[in-house]
Amino acid sequence: MAKSALITGITGQDGLYLAELLLSKGYDVHGLIRGQNNPKLEVVQSIAPDVKLHFGDLLDTSSIMRTLDASAPDEVYNLGAISFVAYSWENASVTSQVTGLGVLNVLESIRNYAGSDLAKVRFYQASSSEMFGKVQEVPQRESTLLWPRSPYGVSKVYGHYMTINYRESYGMHASSGILFNHESPRRGPEFVTRKVSMAVARIKLGLQDDITLGNLDAKRDWGYAGDYVRAMWLMLQQPVADDYVISTGETHSIKELLDAAFAAVGIDDWAGYVKQDPRFMRPAEVELLIGDSSKAKEVLGWTPEVNFNELVAMMVENDLKEQSALHKA
Ligand code: NAP
Numbered sequence: 001m002a003k004s005a006l007i008t009g010i011t012g013q014d015g016l017y018l019a020e021l022l023l024s025k026g027y028d029v030h031g032l033i034r035g036q037n038n039p040k041l042e043v044v045q046s047i048a049p050d051v052k053l054h055f056g057d058l059l060d061t062s063s064i065m066r067t068l069d070a071s072a073p074d075e076v077y078n079l080g081a082i083s084f085v086a087y088s089w090e091n092a093s094v095t096s097q098v099t100g101l102g103v104l105n106v107l108e109s110i111r112n113y114a115g116s117d118l119a120k121v122r123f124y125q126a127s128s129s130e131m132f133g134k135v136q137e138v139p140q141r142e143s144t145l146l147w148p149r150s151p152y153g154v155s156k157v158y159g160h161y162m163t164i165n166y167r168e169s170y171g172m173h174a175s176s177g178i179l180f181n182h183e184s185p186r187r188g189p190e191f192v193t194r195k196v197s198m199a200v201a202r203i204k205l206g207l208q209d210d211i212t213l214g215n216l217d218a219k220r221d222w223g224y225a226g227d228y229v230r231a232m233w234l235m236l237q238q239p240v241a242d243d244y245v246i247s248t249g250e251t252h253s254i255k256e257l258l259d260a261a262f263a264a265v266g267i268d269d270w271a272g273y274v275k276q277d278p279r280f281m282r283p284a285e286v287e288l289l290i291g292d293s294s295k296a297k298e299v300l301g302w303t304p305e306v307n308f309n310e311l312v313a314m315m316v317e318n319d320l321k322e323q324s325a326l327h328k329a
């Protein structure tokens, strides 16, 4: 019989890639979608029409319970979150509720749903390299001390330890993927990679003069979202649940991101196109992220396939097509 999977955060970047991966493996895929008249409903239905959608919210435990009953999942992937770090300072309370307490709501719902047969549902928690914050070790690995620097990071630490606690307390097959930044043409335009790829495409097409950014010196370990959802699935196929760092092992500054994006449209010197504004600086910055994913390589057999330059070129190329089509119409 086909396995059933439930994905929270189905309308997000990772939710859609994971849904496509699981459908290609023959899963019956269910997604939790929130809100009245969610504008991304049509996107999910056009990209992954076979996904069965259930209306609910991570803050509404009874809606999660109903969705578990309706989808009878073998695997639950908890990707739903308020995920934009900058926003989390302005809305710390709602971020803590959704990104932190939301994890507990899903874990408790699974515990109630599965009853004495807790092993029948495997759980994946979308933890984050943002938990390393003010990094205490370079590169960061599973054992590195967490030192979050944002309300988002603190909320993710709560969800991470709650996942470990449910594994240790109840023997739940609950795994936590500590994923470093991963991007794609589906990345939200508020994140720096997509903000840059869209602006570079628009500058090339003569639709925009420049781009305004914050800190250009921060460094991130950027990978491709399509590679990273494969790691999520692999974690839930293991006989024993565990935590894994998922990263490329390479780090690049925002300046290097600009180099690669402008190079993709034939511009070598971008200085005249880039402005800085304190508006985009953060109250506490995560200066450097670089991950060591050797455990994932050894246990899961996972390695990334798309490198940094390929990723940036893919995003710029997609935005050139999207922006040209928009402005032809
Ligand atoms: P994303 O594109 O921002 O998607 C977030 C998803 O969460 C959306 O589907 C959103 O739904 C949903 N959501 C927000 N509030 C909700 C609520 N109250 N109830 C139910 N769903 C809610 O994020 P992503 O990049 O795909 O990331 C997926 C997960 O991995 C997130 O938990 C993120 O924090 C984590 N993560 C991401 C990265 C990364 O680099 N991408 C790295 C590490 C960890 P709406 O469409 O309705 O807003």
Ligand code: G4F
Pocket: 083, 084, 085, 086, 127, 128, 129, 130, 179, 180, 181, 182, 190, 191, 192, 193, 195, 212, 213, 214, 215, 216, 218, 219, 220, 254, 280, 281, 282, 285, 286, 289
């Ligand atoms: O693209 P970002 O907003 O991503 P950030 O903060 O690293 O968070 C992303 O990755 C986390 C994993 O580590 C996820 F957990 C989280 O959900 C999210 O997906 O910012 C990246 C860097 C930061 O250092 C920021 O200060 O880019 C810098 N930056 C400089 N100018 C900017 C800008 N970021 C944004 N969003 N916009 C700017 O104008």
